[in-house]
Amino acid sequence: MDYGIKGKVALVTGAAGGIGSATARLFAKAGVQVALFDRDADGAQRVAQHIADEGGQTISGGFDVRDYDAFAAAIEKTQAAFGGVDFIVNVAGGGSRQTLATMTPEDWHAIVDLNLTGPFHSIKAGASALRARGGGAIVTVASLAGLRMSMNNGVSYTSSKAGVLGLTRHAAFELAPDNIRVNAxxxxxxxxxxxxxxxxxxxLERVPREVPLGRWVQPEEVAAPILFFCSPMSSACTGTHVIIDCGLHVGATSSREEYNRTRDLPGLSAPK
Ligand SMILES: NC(=O)c1ccc[n+]([C@@H]2O[C@H](COP(=O)([O-])OP(=O)(O)OC[C@H]3O[C@@H](n4cnc5c(N)ncnc54)[C@H](O)[C@@H]3O)[C@@H](O)[C@H]2O)c1
Incomplete structure (x- = not known):
């Protein structure tokens, strides 16, 4: 299918993960050259190879979105490989379950640096590359938690994802004269x-019972609106967002009892 973005270049962060890899695959199918970056360099390389085996054009690399210089180097590497950058998609992110009571300042910074400072780095390091192409699009992956609170993650996750929406609005305003659209x-x-x-x-079984459409969202269903925000189909959209939650936000059933039951479970902690 022709989405009007064939031949363009996209840099995707978190490209080894579920939503990032689905996004990279969809972009490649639309004829976009894709630079896949992730802290998991081997994982990004595996996804890039899979796309290349199906005829897509890719490069990949390892970096930490919390490191500004590494982000700037990834932009340069993409420009060197494909001649420019048109789209930046900020997928890398993560959560922790700590509450206000249990979160340390170090854990707070780890999540905020990942989820909010990472996308800031992308805009700071990447805007001039998009400007050089006469414009482009930046997409941030926030979360429904950015509008309400996260029942499964902690205060740092909710706060960082709400911050991403502020960053998206501000960047949309500031970069509009450069024909760079920024959406979430x-x-x-x-x-x-x-x-x-x-x-x-x-x-696995409870979530569909709480969601109006009665099922989980699939990663490809997040990749599709990301592509929409990069394509001419969304040419009048900037500083806005779309919720992809099978209707959870209209019929939320999560309760304080549920929160008390799930918080501070082992297995999800702030990245070091
Ligand atoms: N899966 C969900 O239900 C859900 C819901 C709402 C929002 N999100 C958001 O979507 C995004 C992707 O989620 P996912 O489910 O695909 O997660 P995932 O864990 O499958 O993928 C995240 C990827 O980011 C990479 N990453 C982590 N820290 C990094 C860093 N510092 N630098 C570079 N790369 C790093 C990981 O290696 C991983 O490949 C995240 O921002 C997440 O908060 C996910």
């Missing part, structure tokens, strides 16, 4: 392979 996607519960591997059978 807000997923609800997405059943990535990584998610499926770490949740219990009880959670």
């Amino acid at each position: 996607v807000l997923p609800g519960p997405v059943l990535t392979p990584q998610m499926k591997a770490k949740i219990s059978q009880e959670t």
Whole structure:
């Protein structure tokens, strides 16, 4: 299908993960050259190879979005490989379950640096590359938690994802004269392979009962609105967002009892 972005270049962060890899695959199918970056360099390389085997054009690399210089180097590497950058998609992110009571300042910074400072680095390091192409698009992956609170993650996750929406609005305003559009996607519960591997059978079955459409979101269903925000189909959209949650936000059933039951579970902690 022709989305009007064939021949363009996209840099995707978190490209080894569930939503990032689905996004990279969809962009490649639309004829976009894709630079896949992730802290997991081997994982990004595997996804890039898979796309290349199917005829896509890719490069890949390892970097930490919290490191500004590394982000700037990734932009340069993409420019060197493909002649420029048109789209930056900020997928890398993560959470922790600590509450206000249990979170240390170090844990707070780890999540905020990942989820909010990472996308800031992308805009700071990447805007001039998009400007050099006469414009482009930046998409940030926030979360439904950015609009309400996260029942499964902690205060740092909710706060950082709300911050991403502020960053998106500000960048949209400041970069509009350069024809650079900045928008956000807000997923609800997405059943990535990584998610499926770490949740219990009880959670797997409970989430569909709480969601109006009666099922989990699939990673490809997040990739599609990301592509929309990069394509001419969204040419009048900037500083806005779309919620992709199978309707969770209209019929939220999570309660304080649920929060008390799930908080501070082992297995999800701030990245070091
Ligand atoms: N899965 C969901 O239900 C869901 C819901 C709402 C929002 N989100 C958001 O979507 C995004 C992707 O989620 P996912 O489910 O695909 O997660 P995932 O864990 O499958 O993928 C995240 C990727 O980011 C990479 N990463 C982590 N820290 C990094 C760093 N410092 N620098 C570079 N790369 C780093 C990881 O290696 C991983 O490949 C995240 O921002 C997440 O907060 C996910």
